[in-house]
Amino acid sequence: MxxxxxxxxxxxxxxxxxxxxxxxxxxxxxxxxxxxxxxxxxxxxxxxxxNSAAKSIKDGLSYNIGVMIPQRFTGPNESFYLKVYQQIALHLDSYGYYGILNILSNEDEQLLNFPRIYSENKVDGIIILGQVSKQYIETVQNMDLPKLFLDFYDEHAAIDSIVTDNFYGAYEITNYLIRSGHREIAYVGNIYSTSSIQDRFLGYYKSLLEHGLTLDHQLLLNDRDENGKYIDIELPEDMPTAFVCNCDQIAFELCDRLNSKGFKVPEDCSVVGFDNDIYATLSTPQLTTVEVDIDQMARTAVKSIMEKVSNPNRQTGRILVQGKIIFRDSVRKLNDESATTND
Amino acid sequence: MxxxxxxxxxxxxxxxxxxxxxxxxxxxxxxxxxxxxxxxxxxxxxxxxxNSAAKSIKDGLSYNIGVMIPQRFTGPNESFYLKVYQQIALHLDSYGYYGILNILSNEDEQLLNFPRIYSENKVDGIIILGQVSKQYIETVQNMDLPKLFLDFYDEHAAIDSIVTDNFYGAYEITNYLIRSGHREIAYVGNIYSTSSIQDRFLGYYKSLLEHGLTLDHQLLLNDRDENGKYIDIELPEDMPTAFVCNCDQIAFELCDRLNSKGFKVPEDCSVVGFDNDIYATLSTPQLTTVEVDIDQMARTAVKSIMEKVSNPNRQTGRILVQGKIIFRDSVRKLNDESATTND
DNA sequence: CTGAAAGCGCTTACAG
DNA sequence: CTGAAAGCGCTTACAG
CATH class of the missing domain: 1.10.260 (434 Repressor (Amino-terminal Domain))
Known part of the structure; x- marks a missing residue:
């Protein structure tokens, strides 16, 4: 046939x-x-x-790029990395390349196994999408292929990476709250959990510092345990006027919690998120948040990995992708100064 | 290097x-x-x-399966098909295969272009995930490769397909409403839009027929225009006691709308959805709905396409994957009969 | 303008 | 148990 x-x-x-x-x-x-x-x-x-296999064997190139996502980021309600993967596949297409999705199982991550895409020479480069364990980073370093970290980085590994500018995004949105007259501002997130959450915290902190506000440890609210599992957020006794949340989902939960405790958002407390994902528009009120530019991340990642494929010595370092603030209805202006002016 | x-x-x-x-x-x-x-x-x-390319050239097999998703199903807040793709990739792995994602652009669909994965012999089979135009179905039929429709089917095309049992799922959940004492039951969805929505409507209708209830055309509520774009749902003058929605997202919107009009769910009206996606747990109240078994669909699709790869004459016909009702808080029992008994 | 030869990395069928 | 030869489908470098 x-x-x-x-x-x-x-x-x-x-x-x-x-x-x-x-x-x-x-x-x-x-x-x-x-x-x-x-x-x-x-x-x-x-x-x-x-017959592209014949071409592959001649050129020594598979014309595939592997995209590896740790299993733990692929729960039934998580789709962020899949979206990123989709954009990657789209951009690879314009280079005549294809994207092969590889879910890194918890077991393989634990046992430090190479992925099959690597040991079978199925790809010309690998994008690791989502933070893997320190030990697995070493395994990745031993892979004799162009590789790239996407959405995380590691200080010890000399592997190029592309991340959202978490620091600057959180810094900007905190500045916006302060310009809107807020002075008691809480940060919601486990700052020991991931580098993204930590960097967002530091951006928030920088904004406080620049405006002569002190960091009140009572206003650092935990949202998840060491394993990343969400826990109930404990509201502080002395309520702040605003909350900077490490992500939209937590901001969504927080709004729910505040509403149920009788606090109105944004009348009583303002809440901002990060990501601009589905939770940002489903929460009541809709969230002012920092949009992560998925398409730009994917575009940059593809450009970078393709450069490395043609020149394995190419170093791109740590590339930051800017987000931008999306203004919605979850922030109350406490003063008269125009709140939408840029710093 | x-x-x-x-x-x-x-x-x-x-x-x-x-x-x-x-x-x-x-x-x-x-x-x-x-x-x-x-x-x-x-x-x-x-x-x-x-070197898997060498093996590919010997065997005449790429050990890849292409998964083609029409661009129109890949909006920023749509992730259902990406989830399915993810499960497909996972199951392919156990056959030593890989999944290559191919987004079918609107343009290529219009111009009836073959996907590059086909013309470059990159895959041993193609799963078309999501309804494509009648004309493109013909293009697919001309592809000399094992192929499979996933989540839709076409009466004219003799191409094997795997779909959720939309008909039976809607039939069952409507039965459940009737057992709970409801008699005026609306259906929300454009019944000319997709075969899924139409089949769900027919399941709803069968349930009415079996219980001697008449179909009231005032209670067929449109939710989207011909292009699939959502429109505001117009509530009927004589309100029903329950609404069968063609998907959770619409059920979510409907709950919002009912709440804002002063109707309480489920006290004043019951609402059920379909899919059991993120909207089912984010709505207030959480939705009773029919869960689509993504993993089973992916598993069945992979099994079927792998059989066709080893035996191109293998026909699997139209395979229905059962869903199951997830009971939550959006249905009020209007009688004393136990509502959780099966028919 | 056209083509014979060699080679990419591997496997199969056969001979020793 | 071990290996020389041929071949999968294509391209490159070279010769005519």
């Missing part, structure tokens, strides 16, 4: 050599226009399809 | 032939245990990696 037409088949029918067919189909020099047209026509008629 | 060790390199170092190395590494007959151990050890030391 499968036709499986080869260049040789076309050559035979036309009484020419497969070299000529190859040249004609790839528009190379050295075939008369007349013959070229005949060859192309016959190829279409015979349903010829290019 | 890339080592790129081949079997020949190993053979040279050991003064044997590459045939022997090949046999040793793939645990074939015909190599002494002693030599086999030496070869394996050296292979590890040299960082040897199998």
């Amino acid at each position: 499968r036709t499986n037409v080869t260049m040789q088949d076309i050559a035979n029918k036309l009484g020419v050599s497969s070299v000529t067919v190859s040249k004609a189909l790839s528009d190379k020099e050295g075939v008369s226009d007349n013959l070229k047209i005949k060859i192309k026509k016959l190829a279409t008629e015979m349903g010829y399809r290019y | 890339r080592t790129n060790v081949t079997m020949q390199d190993i053979a040279n170092k050991l003064g044997v032939s590459s045939v022997t190395v090949s046999k040793a590494l793939s645990d074939k007959e015909g190599v002494s245990d002693n030599l086999k151990i030496k070869i394996k050890k050296l292979a590890t030391e040299m960082g040897y990696r199998y």
